[in-house]
Amino acid sequence: MDSINATIITIGDELLIGQVIDTNSAFIAQALNKIGVAVVNRIAVGDDAEAIKDALDAAAVKNKIVIITGGLGPTADDITKPLLNNYFGGKLVVHEPSLAHITYIFEEIHKRPMIDRNRKQAEVPNVCEVLFNEKGTAPGMLFKKNGVFFFSLPGVPHEMKWLTETHVVPIIQKNFSSNFIGHRTLLTAGIGESFLAELIAPFEQALPSEIKLAYLPNFGMVRLRLTGSNSEEQILNKTLNSLFESLKKAVVDYLVIDADEPMEVVVGNLLKAKNHTVATAESCTGGYIGHLLSKHAGSSQFYTGGIISYDNRIKSEFLDVSPSILQTVGAVSKEAVEQMALAVRAKMGTDYAISVSGIMGPSGQTDEKPLGMVWIGVANKEKVVSKLFYLRFDRARNIEVTATQAINLLRLLIINKI
Amino acid sequence: MDSINATIITIGDELLIGQVIDTNSAFIAQALNKIGVAVVNRIAVGDDAEAIKDALDAAAVKNKIVIITGGLGPTADDITKPLLNNYFGGKLVVHEPSLAHITYIFEEIHKRPMIDRNRKQAEVPNVCEVLFNEKGTAPGMLFKKNGVFFFSLPGVPHEMKWLTETHVVPIIQKNFSSNFIGHRTLLTAGIGESFLAELIAPFEQALPSEIKLAYLPNFGMVRLRLTGSNSEEQILNKTLNSLFESLKKAVVDYLVIDADEPMEVVVGNLLKAKNHTVATAESCTGGYIGHLLSKHAGSSQFYTGGIISYDNRIKSEFLDVSPSILQTVGAVSKEAVEQMALAVRAKMGTDYAISVSGIMGPSGQTDEKPLGMVWIGVANKEKVVSKLFYLRFDRARNIEVTATQAINLLRLLIINKI
Numbered sequence: 001m002d003s004i005n006a007t008i009i010t011i012g013d014e015l016l017i018g019q020v021i022d023t024n025s026a027f028i029a030q031a032l033n034k035i036g037v038a039v040v041n042r043i044a045v046g047d048d049a050e051a052i053k054d055a056l057d058a059a060a061v062k063n064k065i066v067i068i069t070g071g072l073g074p075t076a077d078d079i080t081k082p083l084l085n086n087y088f089g090g091k092l093v094v095h096e097p098s099l100a101h102i103t104y105i106f107e108e109i110h111k112r113p114m115i116d117r118n119r120k121q122a123e124v125p126n127v128c129e130v131l132f133n134e135k136g137t138a139p140g141m142l143f144k145k146n147g148v149f150f151f152s153l154p155g156v157p158h159e160m161k162w163l164t165e166t167h168v169v170p171i172i173q174k175n176f177s178s179n180f181i182g183h184r185t186l187l188t189a190g191i192g193e194s195f196l197a198e199l200i201a202p203f204e205q206a207l208p209s210e211i212k213l214a215y216l217p218n219f220g221m222v223r224l225r226l227t228g229s230n231s232e233e234q235i236l237n238k239t240l241n242s243l244f245e246s247l248k249k250a251v252v253d254y255l256v257i258d259a260d261e262p263m264e265v266v267v268g269n270l271l272k273a274k275n276h277t278v279a280t281a282e283s284c285t286g287g288y289i290g291h292l293l294s295k296h297a298g299s300s301q302f303y304t305g306g307i308i309s310y311d312n313r314i315k316s317e318f319l320d321v322s323p324s325i326l327q328t329v330g331a332v333s334k335e336a337v338e339q340m341a342l343a344v345r346a347k348m349g350t351d352y353a354i355s356v357s358g359i360m361g362p363s364g365q366t367d368e369k370p371l372g373m374v375w376i377g378v379a380n381k382e383k384v385v386s387k388l389f390y391l392r393f394d395r396a397r398n399i400e401v402t403a404t405q406a407i408n409l410l411r412l413l414i415i416n417k418i
Numbered sequence: 419m420d421s422i423n424a425t426i427i428t429i430g431d432e433l434l435i436g437q438v439i440d441t442n443s444a445f446i447a448q449a450l451n452k453i454g455v456a457v458v459n460r461i462a463v464g465d466d467a468e469a470i471k472d473a474l475d476a477a478a479v480k481n482k483i484v485i486i487t488g489g490l491g492p493t494a495d496d497i498t499k500p501l502l503n504n505y506f507g508g509k510l511v512v513h514e515p516s517l518a519h520i521t522y523i524f525e526e527i528h529k530r531p532m533i534d535r536n537r538k539q540a541e542v543p544n545v546c547e548v549l550f551n552e553k554g555t556a557p558g559m560l561f562k563k564n565g566v567f568f569f570s571l572p573g574v575p576h577e578m579k580w581l582t583e584t585h586v587v588p589i590i591q592k593n594f595s596s597n598f599i600g601h602r603t604l605l606t607a608g609i610g611e612s613f614l615a616e617l618i619a620p621f622e623q624a625l626p627s628e629i630k631l632a633y634l635p636n637f638g639m640v641r642l643r644l645t646g647s648n649s650e651e652q653i654l655n656k657t658l659n660s661l662f663e664s665l666k667k668a669v670v671d672y673l674v675i676d677a678d679e680p681m682e683v684v685v686g687n688l689l690k691a692k693n694h695t696v697a698t699a700e701s702c703t704g705g706y707i708g709h710l711l712s713k714h715a716g717s718s719q720f721y722t723g724g725i726i727s728y729d730n731r732i733k734s735e736f737l738d739v740s741p742s743i744l745q746t747v748g749a750v751s752k753e754a755v756e757q758m759a760l761a762v763r764a765k766m767g768t769d770y771a772i773s774v775s776g777i778m779g780p781s782g783q784t785d786e787k788p789l790g791m792v793w794i795g796v797a798n799k800e801k802v803v804s805k806l807f808y809l810r811f812d813r814a815r816n817i818e819v820t821a822t823q824a825i826n827l828l829r830l831l832i833i834n835k836i
Contacts, residue, residue, distance in 0.1 A: 013645065014634055016457045017601065018447030019678070022440065025462070029436030039434045040469060044443070044460035047632070051458060058476075074612040075633040076622060109810075110610070117612045135810075156635075158811045183435065192528070194492040194535045204494060214465070215493040216432055217574075227431065260437070280726065282705070286712025287698070290705025290726045297780050297813060299704070305732035307725060308698065308708045314723035314766060348732060362715050392553075393576045395715060 003229055004178035006032055006065035007041040009055045011080055012155060015044040015070075024069050024160050031164050036178040036229070037065055047077050056087060060148045065172060070155035072138035074117045081125070081141075084152055088143045090125030097132060098122040098139045105137060128152075131167040135159045140167060149175065180233040184244040185225040185260035188251050189408055193217045196224070200250045211243060219404040221256070221263075256411070263407045264292040270414050271302035271352070278410065279348035280306030281319055281340035281355040283331065284374065289354060289403045304350045309340065315357075319343040332357050332369050337377035338384045345379050352413065353379045354406050358389075360398045372398055376406045378413045385409070385418050421647055422596035424450055424483035425459040427473050429498055430573060433462040433488075442487050442578050449582050454596040454647070455483055465495050474505060478566045483590060488573035490556035492535045499543070499559075502570055506561045508543030515550060516540040516557045523555060546570075549585040553577045558585060567593065597647040600654045602662040603678035606669050607639045607826055614640055618668045629661060637822040639674070639681075674829070681825045682710040688832050689720035689770070696828065697766035698724030699737055699758035699773040701749065702792065707772060707821045722768045727758065733775075737761040750775050750787050755795035756802045763797050770831065771797045772824050776807075778816045790816055794824045796831045803827070803836050 008028055014020040022044060029039045040062065045051040059066045071080030085092055099122035106114040121137045124130050131140030131151070136159040143150040151168050153160045188196060193215055197204070204213055210230075216223040226243055230236035248258055257266045271278060280289050286308055293303040307318045312331050315321040319340045321331070329335050337355045345353035358374025365371045372391035377384060387409055391398045412418040426446055432438040440462060447457045458480070463469040477484045489498030503510055517540035524532040539555045542548050549558030549569070554577040561568040569586050571578045606614060611633055615622070622631055628648075634641040644661055648654035666676055675684045689696060698707050704726055711721040725736045730749050733739040737758045739749070747753050755773045763771035776792025783789045790809035795802060805827060809816045830836045 013630070013632055014643075015444075016447055016460065017451050017645070018444035018449075018457075019603075019634065019643070020636075021444045026433075026436035026439045029434055031436075033435050039436075040464065040466075042434065042460075042462035046458065047630075048458075073633065073635070075615045077630070077632045112610075112613070115612060115616055117615060158815055161812070185437075192530075194533060195530070197493045197535060198533055212431070212465075212495070214431055214495045215491065216437065217491070218438075225432075225437070227435070280705070282708075285709070286717070286721070287700070287705030287708025287724065287726065288713075290700075290728070291703070291709050291817075294704025294726075294728055295706075295814065295817065300728060300782075303704070303728050305726045305728040305736075306705065308705065308712075308723045310708070310712055310718060310721050310723040311766075317765075318723075347735075364718075394579070396713065397576055399709075399713065 003038045003181065004036065004065060004176050005040045005063045006037050006067060007043065007059040007063045008039055009052070009059060009066060009068045010042070010044045010155070011047065011052060011068065011070035013046040016046045024155060024157060027157070027161055028067055028069070028164055031169055032065070032172070033181055033183070035169055035173055036180050037172060038181060047071060047079055049079060049083050052080070052083055053087060056150070060145070064148055064176060066148060066150045067168065068150065068152045069160055072152065072154045074121055074137070080152060084128075084141065084143060084150075085125035088125060088127045088145065090127030092123040093126045095122050095124045095130050095139060098124070098130065101132070101134070102137045131163050133159055133163060135162045142171065179229040179231050180236050181227070181229045182236045182240045183225055183227050183260070184240050185223055186244075186248060186251070186258045187221060187223050187256040187261070187263070187266070188254040189221040189256050191222070191254045193222050196222050196251065196254070200247065203246055203250050207243070208239070211239065219401050221404070221408070223260070224251070256408070263404050263411070265296055267407050267411045267414070268293065268296060268299060268302055270411065272298070276351040277302050277304045278352040278354065279304045279344045279350040281344035281353065282306060282308050283310060283315065283357040284360045285356050285399050285403050285406070286310055288399050289356065289406055292403055292407065304348050307344055315340065330369070332359060332373060332375055334375055334386045334388070337375040338379075338386050341377035341379040341384050351380060352410060354410050356402055356406050358402060360402070361395045374402050376402070376409050378406070378410045380413060385413060421456045421599065422454065422483060422594050423458045423481045424455050424485060425461065425477040425481045426457055427470070427477060427484065427486045428460070428462045428573070429465065429470060429486065429488035431464040434464045442573060442575060445575070445579055446485055446487070446582055449587055450483070450590070451599055451601070453587055453591055454598050455590060456599060465489060465497055467497060467501050470498070470501055471505060474568070478563070482566055482594060484566060484568045485586065486568065486570045487578055490570065490572045492539055492555070498570060502546075502559065502561060502568075503543035506543060506545045506563065508545030510541040511544045513540050513542045513548050513557060516542070516548065519550070519552070520555045549581050551577055551581060553580045560589065597649050598651040598654050599645070599647045600658045601643055601645050601678070602658050603641055603643040604666060604669070604676045605639060605641050605674040605679070605681070605684070606672040607674050609640070609672045611635045611640050614642075614669065614672070618665065621664055621668050625661070626657070629657065637819050639822070639826070641678070642669070674826070681822050681829070683714055685825050685829045685832070686711065686714060686717060686720055688829065690716070694769040695720050695722045696770040696772065697722045697762045697768040699762035699771065700724060700726050701728060701733065701775040702778045703774050703817050703821050703824075704728055706817050707774065707824055710821055710825065722766050725762055733758065748787070750777060750791060750793055752793055752804050752806070755793040756797075756804050759795040759797035759802050769798060770828060772828050774820055774824050776820060778820070779813045792816075792820050794820070794827050796824070796828045798831060803831060
């Protein structure tokens with residue numbers, strides 16, 4: 001039994017001129033992978049009938065599943081529905097449950113009169129199976145041709161997600177049986193990609209050919225992923241688990257977590273397990289660390305709050321960084337971040353604190369303090385520890401890396417490694 | 419003269435299993451658009467030699483420019499370089515300037531001995547033109563075949579960006595002449611996509627056929643984009659400018675800004691123009707508003723700082739939200755956000771303040787306060803204004819929409835519309 005292959009086609013000029021970043025494809029790929037469907041191609045095309053038809057033709061050659069997102073809105077640039085209607089030789093008819101739902105959304109939720117344009121969203125080709133869209137006004141659609149399933153979903157992320165989970169995945173599971181696909185991912189910190197490769201060279205050379213090893217460097221850390229597939233789920237899991245244990249042993253000195261979790265989730269779980277809390281004092285990251293700590297459900301169990309001391313005055317007035325520190329060693333200094341961490345921890349009454357102060361760019365550097373220079377501090381009731389980093393990225397990435405490294409430094413404090 | 423077409427090929431299994439979101443393509447597409455190159459396809463393929471070759475073959479049929487990113491790292495899963503070497507019939511030779519640069523990075527910056535694996539990164543096919551990578555260890559490469567230019571760039575975003583700007587763009591400009599492509603984008607708020615389409619129906623119907631109008635709804639707002647191309651830049655600009663003026667007039671009651679700028683940049687510019695400052699008091703967004711306000715260069719001119727009052731205790735202790743408010747109407751209330759805005763503004767001494775408190779999900783709702791209920795407050799020295807929103811998204815999107823709507827409410831206060 002082979003794997004079932006899928007192609008994702010995303011539609012919209014905004015994807016081709018770089019106005020919008022495609023996050024839908026990653027979600028769909030993950031959902032399909034979980035049920036043994038391998039995405040072998042992702043194609044973005046514009047709002048252009050010929051280009052879309054070409055992509056559909058090409059996708060049908062090598063895949064059993066084609067997922068199409070975008071172009072289902074109520075405006076003239078949304079051409080996907082009439083095009084699919086034409087491509088599959090149907091005619092547009094009103095889908096009554098969708099019409100009732102759209103009417104409900106406008107009259108009961110938006111409290112606005114519905115217009116023709118909205119009513120037209122309830123029209124669907126009579127050659128498709130409608131995927132009822134509880135979350136929005138554009139119905140999803142399933143077309144079948146020569147054994148290939150074409151799913152058309154709106155591009156609005158939360159509608160696409162809901163339709164994928166409640167319609168697409170169950171329909172595929174019911175109609176196709178495929179090899180199981182398995183991944184095991186771990187996160188390392190404190191070692192570069194090439195040195196990591198040397199460290200695990202014996203492991204990598206001994207890997208069976210059907211198992212792939214991938215290196216995913218990011219934020220100054222490296223994730224390692226093992227991937228395999230097999231018709232027997234048990235055999236696959238046994239193989240992957242055994243290899244994953246060897247891999248973990250090989251990287252034990254650098255291992256952060258043996259799961260595909262972002263750093264802030266790893267640290268959140270450490271805190272939750274001990275009922276501990278953390279507060280943040282952020283200068284150069286401007287709230288991004290707070291955002292990372294609070295973006296996942298359940299974060300109120302461990303994240304108490306923070307001070308964003310973007311202006312130096314706030315560092316003095318809210319975090320007791322003395323004017324003499326600011327005047328002598330400055331805001332980007334060991335003294336400043338240690339005081340910030342101590343103050344926010346004491347004032348917010350938490351078990352731990354994180355603080356950062358640095359120069360994210362593109363300007364603000366001095367002769368002594370180059371672009372990318374960042375001090376990070378962490379504190380608990382026993383001690384305060386700080387570390388200096390020199391980052392070499394642009395502003396956006398410097399902010400991301402600083403935040404991730406700061407949360408990692410907290411992790412090291414929690415597990416008594418610093 | 420036709421437009422020059424390009425395809426972007428991104429390489430990496432991580433893109434197909436949904437482990438990583440592709441932000442490189444958007445950057446490259448924008449950079450190419452600016453010089454009149456239209457990206458007509460974006461394809462993501464795995465670390466698979468056959469799939470990559472197929473993508474290269476297909477791309478060369480319809481395009482003059484092919485941009486390949488990813489797979490140039492030092493580990494075994496990075497197969498792009500040997501594959502391209504093979505595809506274009508070359509042999510690998512050491513590129514001395516790159517070797518010197520890699521040596522410098524390891525010995526002078528990382529202060530670590532260089533290993534063979536790193537040295538190998540300086541090897542390049544002898545049939546390519548090397549694009550010297552000042553920002554990293556993997557050289558960029560340019561291959562030419564039958565008039566098609568194939569650029570291979572590392573997938574690390576800041577390296578890819580630097581190589582695109584300093585090598586790819588100038589090389590294309592020197593070797594190709596193409597139609598100019600122009601876009602004009604504006605942002606509206608306060609009107610849904612379908613009603614906006616009705617409002618501008620006369621404008622849309624009268625549009626010349628060579629100009630495209632696109633609707634880009636996001637965060638409860640809609641951007642409108644006009645796109646055209648012409649061999650004469652002046653003619654193109656004249657046509658687009660004139661149509662854009664008409665479009666602006668048609669949407670004047672809902673117009674936020676006549677440029678493709680995010681809301682926080684619009685508001686940042688309004689504040690900078692008057693030398694005004696803002697502070698934030700965030701509960702449910704946990705620092706994300708601070709992050710948006712501070713992520714762009716120059717934000718220290720107007721963003722002073724904030725309090726992240728994630729825990730209710732912080733709302734009382736730092737923002738003087740009285741226990742009686744918390745006990746009667748609760749933290750998600752008009753009273754709470756208005757007090758939060760007043761307090762953070764007074765304590766941080768700013769001209770304006772933003773505050774938010776809401777229920778982002780997936781839990782935390784009560785009978786009276788459903789998921790997605792959010793109060794937003796803004797204040798200046800004359801008044802405090804608050805507004806209630808009911809959002810219907812998932813946690814991540816609720817946070818984003820809340821932040822954008824909060825910054826929009828500040829905009830309305832600044833321009834005296836509330």
